[in-house]
Amino acid sequence: MSISVAESNRLHAKYPSVFEQNFFQRWGLLVGFAATLTYLVFCWFFFNVGPALQNGKWDRAAIYVQDWYSWRAQPRLRFEDGVVVPQWSSRGQYAEDTTIDWLTPQDDGSMIATFGNADDRLEIATTQVDVYIDGVGYPIAITADGATAPADVPAAIEQDGAKVLVNYGFAGQAEIRANQVNVQRRFFGWANFLYDTNSPLWGNDLFSSIGLMFSGDRIVPEMSNAQLVLDQWLNNQAWQHGDILAKLMQTLVMAFVGTLFATLFAFPLAFIAARNITANRPANWLMKRFFDFIRSIDMLIWALFFTRGFGPGPIPGIAAIFFTDTGALGKVYAEALENVDDKQREGMQSVGASPLSVNRYGVVPQVLPVFVSQSLYFWESNTRSATVIGAVGAGGIGLKLLESMGTNSDWDKVAYMVLLILMVVFIFDNISNAIRSRLIGPAAH
Amino acid sequence: MADIAHSTDGLSHANTTLLQHYRSQVLTRRVYSILIVLGILVALLAAMNYANAANSGKFFERLPYMFDFIKNFVPEDPFEIFRAMFDIASPYYDGSQKFDYTSQRVYLTDSLYIPQFIYQLIITVNIAIVSTIIGGSIAFCLCFFAATNLVGAGAVRWIVRRIMEVMRAFPEIVIAGLLTAVLSIGPIAAIAAVSLHTIGALGKLFFEVVENADMKPDEGLQSVGASWLERVRYAIVPQVMPNFVSYALLRTEINVRASTIIGAVGGGGIGEAFRLSISRDHAAKTYAIVILLLVTVIIIDQFSGYLRQKLVGKASFELGRGAA
Numbered sequence: 102m103s104i105s106v107a108e109s110n111r112l113h114a115k116y117p118s119v120f121e122q123n124f125f126q127r128w129g130l131l132v133g134f135a136a137t138l139t140y141l142v143f144c145w146f147f148f149n150v151g152p153a154l155q156n157g158k159w160d161r162a163a164i165y166v167q168d169w170y171s172w173r174a175q176p177r178l179r180f181e182d183g184v185v186v187p188q189w190s191s192r193g194q195y196a197e198d199t200t201i202d203w204l205t206p207q208d209d210g211s212m213i214a215t216f217g218n219a220d221d222r223l224e225i226a227t228t229q230v231d232v233y234i235d236g237v238g239y240p241i242a243i244t245a246d247g248a249t250a251p252a253d254v255p256a257a258i259e260q261d262g263a264k265v266l267v268n269y270g271f272a273g274q275a276e277i278r279a280n281q282v283n284v285q286r287r288f289f290g291w292a293n294f295l296y297d298t299n300s301p302l303w304g305n306d307l308f309s310s311i312g313l314m315f316s317g318d319r320i321v322p323e324m325s326n327a328q329l330v331l332d333q334w335l336n337n338q339a340w341q342h343g344d345i346l347a348k349l350m351q352t353l354v355m356a357f358v359g360t361l362f363a364t365l366f367a368f369p370l371a372f373i374a375a376r377n378i379t380a381n382r383p384a385n386w387l388m389k390r391f392f393d394f395i396r397s398i399d400m401l402i403w404a405l406f407f408t409r410g411f412g413p414g415p416i417p418g419i420a421a422i423f424f425t426d427t428g429a430l431g432k433v434y435a436e437a438l439e440n441v442d443d444k445q446r447e448g449m450q451s452v453g454a455s456p457l458s459v460n461r462y463g464v465v466p467q468v469l470p471v472f473v474s475q476s477l478y479f480w481e482s483n484t485r486s487a488t489v490i491g492a493v494g495a496g497g498i499g500l501k502l503l504e505s506m507g508t509n510s511d512w513d514k515v516a517y518m519v520l521l522i523l524m525v526v527f528i529f530d531n532i533s534n535a536i537r538s539r540l541i542g543p544a545a546h
Numbered sequence: 547m548a549d550i551a552h553s554t555d556g557l558s559h560a561n562t563t564l565l566q567h568y569r570s571q572v573l574t575r576r577v578y579s580i581l582i583v584l585g586i587l588v589a590l591l592a593a594m595n596y597a598n599a600a601n602s603g604k605f606f607e608r609l610p611y612m613f614d615f616i617k618n619f620v621p622e623d624p625f626e627i628f629r630a631m632f633d634i635a636s637p638y639y640d641g642s643q644k645f646d647y648t649s650q651r652v653y654l655t656d657s658l659y660i661p662q663f664i665y666q667l668i669i670t671v672n673i674a675i676v677s678t679i680i681g682g683s684i685a686f687c688l689c690f691f692a693a694t695n696l697v698g699a700g701a702v703r704w705i706v707r708r709i710m711e712v713m714r715a716f717p718e719i720v721i722a723g724l725l726t727a728v729l730s731i732g733p734i735a736a737i738a739a740v741s742l743h744t745i746g747a748l749g750k751l752f753f754e755v756v757e758n759a760d761m762k763p764d765e766g767l768q769s770v771g772a773s774w775l776e777r778v779r780y781a782i783v784p785q786v787m788p789n790f791v792s793y794a795l796l797r798t799e800i801n802v803r804a805s806t807i808i809g810a811v812g813g814g815g816i817g818e819a820f821r822l823s824i825s826r827d828h829a830a831k832t833y834a835i836v837i838l839l840l841v842t843v844i845i846i847d848q849f850s851g852y853l854r855q856k857l858v859g860k861a862s863f864e865l866g867r868g869a870a
Contacts, residue, residue: 137679146734148669211660242847351600354593377654397843401807401817402836405824409619410612414601419700486807492719493810493821496600499719503811506723519720526715 118428168512172292173273176204178282180243184210185282194339196298203286213282216272223267223275223282230277232258232267241265241277248277280535291513297338302330332534340514345501349521351415352497354488356483358415359422364476366427371434372460389435396428400486401493408494418495422483430479437471438464470540477533488522498522621830631662631834644828662818663831667838670815671846673808674801675734680737681744682794685710688745689752690778695761707753714746718804719811726812736813739805748797755789756782788857795850795857802846806839 113120125132128354145151148298174194176187187390195201205214209514211226217381230241230248234257242249247263254395259266265277273286296302301320305313313320314327321329334345372378374388407417430518454462491499505511592777598605621627622638629636629647636645650662660668690696692706718739725735763781772780809817816835823831 141676141679144672147672148676148737150734151595153729153732153734157729159728162724165724165727347600350596354597354600358590358593358597361586393844394840397847398836399803399806399839399843401803401810402820402839405810406820407612409824410615411605411608412601412603413602415597416601416608419597451723485717488717489719489807493807496602499717502717502719503723506720506727509727515720515723519717522717523712523715527711530715532659 155541165194165509165512167271167287168510169516170513171287171289173285173287174201174292175283178212178214178225178284180280183227185212185225185227187212194292196303204284214275214286216269216286221232221272223284230265230282232275234258234267234269243277243279245279247279259507266472291340291517293337293339294517295331295337297340299338300333302333302425309492324361340517345498345514345518345521346489348496348498348501349518352418352487352491352499353448353484353525355415355418355422355495355497356480356487356491359419359487360426360476360480360483361418362423363426363430363479364472366423367430367434368472370427371431374431374435375438377441377443378460378464389432392428392431392435394428395424396432398425400425402492403491404493404495413494413500415496418487418490418497421490421495422487426479430476433475434468434472437468437475441467474537474541477537481526481533484526504523577868616722619827619829619832621833626830627833627837630828630830631661631663631838633659636830643826644831646651646829663816663835663838666814666816667842669733670805670809670817671802671842673740673805673813673815674798677737677740677744677805678794678798678801681741682748682790682797684741684745685748685752686790688749689756690782692749693756695757695759695764696774696778696782706749710746710749710753712746713742714750716742716746718743718808722808722811722813731814733811733814736805736808736815739808740801743804744797744801747800748793751793752786752790754792755786759785775812792854792858795854799843799847799850802843 125190147355172194176189176193178188179188185206186267189195205213209226211224213222213224215222220233220236222233224233228243230243232239232241234255239251239254239258239260241251248265250258250260250265257268259268263279267275267277269275271287271378273284275285276283293303295305295307302310302313302447310330314330317326319326319329324332335346339344370388371391373384374392376382376385379385400421403421404417407420411417411420444465446459449463487497488499488502491497492503494500498518498521502515505514505518601608603611620629626638633647635648639645640805647662651659652662652665653659655804669754688710692703692710694703697703720797721742722739725738726732729735750760759782761781763785764777767777767781805813805815806817806820809815810821812818816839820832820839822836824837
């Protein structure tokens with residue numbers, strides 16, 4: 102597309118701002134991009150990102166992530182006097198003497214472990230382990246010196262020193278040694294989520310539990326089935342439902358009480374800080390600097406400080422949220438107060454009302470919806486930050502999360518708590534949104 | 547609810563009815579208000595009771611300890627705080643960590659060094675800035691797909707918005723903890739955790755800005771046959787950019803605090819230094835960190851407030867906290 106010189110000149114003259122931009126208008130975006138990229142490259146080296154990523158234990162990361170939504174049974178199959186004996190750790194997911202469908206003992210003392218289907222299985226005897234992958238068998242000889250794989254095995258079977266590793270993908274893996282086979286079998290879902298293996302209800306699923314509540318004889322004579330189901334679920338040793346729910350409650354209490362106290366304290370103080378309400382400049386200034394001061398001290402500092410004083414638990418969490426948010430809410434409230442419509446106050450003053458009545462009837466009705474909606478915003482955000490505050494020592498679900506992550510084997514429990522937190526946050530968001538839109542109309546937030 | 551004439555004497559019949567109506571409405575309102583206040587009070591008392599019972603020490607039992615802690619938690623002399631801050635050798639040095647301010651200096655040359663806490667602070671602030679850049683960029687790319695005025699497909703909007711919500715609500719410590727388990731303790735875990743939260747928080751604010759954009763430039767471009775990408779680039783982005791940058795600056799302020807906290811649970815930086823010093827009773831070091839953090843937060847708040855005012859004027863100050 103081309104235009105005549107005259108037309109081009111006319112356009113240049115008419116729209117100089119389009120054609121004659123200064124350097125920054127023309128290249129500002131590019132310069133900004135380049136500066137940001139340079140900064141990110143600098144940070145890459147400053148934070149040692151490259152080496153850290155290289156040294157990461159990425160194989161473990163896959164296991165940790167899988168643990169979120171699946172569980173593994175890890176029996177150790179020991180060779181004892183020609184017989185294969187399964188041995189479970191204290192965290193075993195099966196009650197004693199359960200028949201396990203993927204691990205069947207044979208009459209001759211050997212054992213068959215299947216991985217998903219009959220074609221993928223291990224036939225474990227004390228002298229030889231037959232590894233079947235897609236129906237093809239590979240005999241692995243067991244001697245006193247270790248296990249030896251035959252020469253031409255697929256990549257899923259790997260000789261590692263004196264032991265042989267077999268990998269069945271998601272379904273599991275096995276480690277064949279001279280005196281035992283460590284089997285790891287992975288299943289979708291969470292093991293024993295309802296009842297632990299010591300419970301009389303072990304083996305029931307959700308539907309059979311509900312069925313038990315409404316029909317059937319008492320399993321334990323002392324209490325009704327409904328009571329028993331609840332009791333056994335809450336006291337599940339593996340999942341600690343009761344403990345987790347109590348900790349979640351503590352976190353919610355921290356956010357609720359902290360925000361409510363902050364609201365109650367910031368309310369009168371904001372009237373002192375607002376220039377149009379209190380005609381006393383030093384008082385306004387002092388109050389605002391006070392708000393700035395306690396707001397600027399990190400919630401972390403308050404939390405650790407009060408944890409030292411009060412000991413771990415919800416009280417330091419409440420105190421931390423209370424102190425930070427008194428400052429933040431006070432500032433927001435004071436700004437709202439300074440923006441009120443003065444006509445209503447003047448009206449009250451003109452009929453000779455006392456200062457208290459002026460504020461009660463001339464100011465509060467205007468600002469109360471704004472105050473409440475701001476407090477609800479803070480409540481929402483505090484529900485989230487109370488988790489983190491808890492982790493640094495104030496207790497609650499945050500500390501529980503940190504403890505579970507510290508063991509590196511409870512990632513399913515972490516996933517469970519994350520789900521609980523997400524659910525609670527969504528419910529509270531919706532409650533506070535509903536209240537807010539009733540107060541100040543749906544358009545205003 | 548102001549009280550008006552109490553007696554109905556001398557009022558016409560119609561006005562008497564009106565007054566009665568008014569009074570009955572006021573009464574209903576008062577009853578509801580009292581019920582709500584009572585409900586909140588009951589909930590508050592129950593919650594406080596629960597908190598007190600769940601705490602490892604009861605409030606009134608622990609209160610004297612709290613005062614004792616404040617009273618005893620003072621440095622030997624006020625200058626100790628500044629010695630700890632700038633890594634100057636202490637006259638009280640007795641071989642213990644409490645008065646050992648010099649061993650953690652970060653030397654740039656043989657004699658020029660950055661004091662330990664200031665170096666940690668630089669790390670924390672950089673974590674916040676990097677996270678804001680990463681999270682902001684991704685939120686920028688996502689937000690256009692969540693805006694009603696740009697994307698017709700409800701399914702796309704719904705999915706993008708839910709992704710943002712989950713990122714916003716996902717507990718940061720879990721991401722930090724997972725990455726710490728894989729990468730060992732370090733700033734990357736903190737960056738990832740804070741970035742992810744930033745995507746969610748900024749994404750929500752960004753798409754709300756986009757939805758409020760003036761659609762006339764977009765129509766203009768549409769009429770000359772511009773593609774979707776061109777319309778977004780030339781009609782929407784120039785309008786929303788000042789607001790985006792302003793929100794990103796606000797987010798940087800919040801992220802400085804977030805990265806301090808994440809630091810304390812395994813991300814390194816000043817947060818961890820603070821947690822260690824307060825739990826080991828190193829008063830001078832603790833106060834040094836508190837002052838450093840306070841000054842940093844105030845400087846960053848003021849600077850970003852100044853920039854935001856230049857970008858979008860006074861309006862930006864009213865917004866934003868809701869997404870924190």
